[in-house]
Every structure is written in C-alpha cells, then in structure tokens.
Amino acid sequence: MTIVYAGLGSNIGDKEKNINNALAFISELYEIKKISHLYLTEPVGNIKQDWFLNCVIEIETGVDPKKLLSSFKDIEQKLGRKKTLKNGPRIIDIDILFYGDLVVKTKNLVIPHPFIQERLFVLQPMMDLNPDFIHPVLKNSIWGLYESHPRVQKVILHK
Secondary structure, X not given: OEEEEXXXXXXXXXXXXXXXXXXXXXXXXXXXXXXXXXXXXXXXOOOOOOOEEEEEEEEEEOOOHHHHHHHHHHHHHHOOOOOOOOOOOOOXXXXXXXXXOOXXXXXXXXXXOOXXXXXXXXXXXXXXXXXXXXXXXXXXXXXXXXXXXXXXXXXXXXX
C-alpha cells in the first residue's frame, strides 16, 4: 500500500458541494486517511474567473498510478467536468500530487505534480497534512517549499 496525496479544486457552481461529491466518489474506491482544511484560492494563469476552493487529501492505495489517474478522470467526468482552456474554470479538478516517493514522467502522467513548489494552493493544504514530507525530486520538505514560496497568490482558510 502506498500513501498518495491528491489535490482537489473547484471554481464553478457550489464549490464546496463539488469537493464533497468528489470526496464521496473517491471514498468509494480508496481509503481517505486525511483531508486538509478547505482554502479559497486566487486563480493562477491570468484567466479572469472565480476563485477556487481547494484541499488536499491523503489516501492509501495499492492501485498503480495510471489506474488511479483513470479513476480520478472518471470521477471528474461523473461530476460534469468539461475540457476547457488550460488553467480555466472547472467544476472539479483532481490531481495526483505525490504517489509515495515515486517519480513518473510519461505523456499523460507526471508525478510528482510538476508545479507543486509554485502553487501555494497546494503547499498550504499539504502543510495541514504532512509538512515533513520530502518532495522526491526537489529533495526538500513541504515545510521548506512553503517557507521559500514568495506568497504572491492569495490563499484564505475557508470557514
């Protein structure tokens, strides 16, 4: 069994309900060990859109990364996600952030997620779950990455 961290985000419709629906589907397939706080986060990518609601979850699974990705894409589709422009609005987004200390680089899957160190909306909720986790490529802890982040994005604890 492997510990996996996944990021969830939504900025269309009832964002909290979208996250909760995704968590319900994920929990039918995998054991969710921990869930971070929810955070309202400023969008990245210079696209005018609503702020996101984000969280990170810790799951434990024996499923290989490709099958995990496929199941996450199926959940996104069930919840109504449509393909839009890169970094654009979405009803739900589920990303594999870390799969243990595995490093994967294929056309369809990159683990760890390549922009973790740049995204406060990932680092902040990861701080809730495991600040001592070592990024297997950057060889730095979540805490270290968080501390060195320039804090240009706004991330606000939700309720």
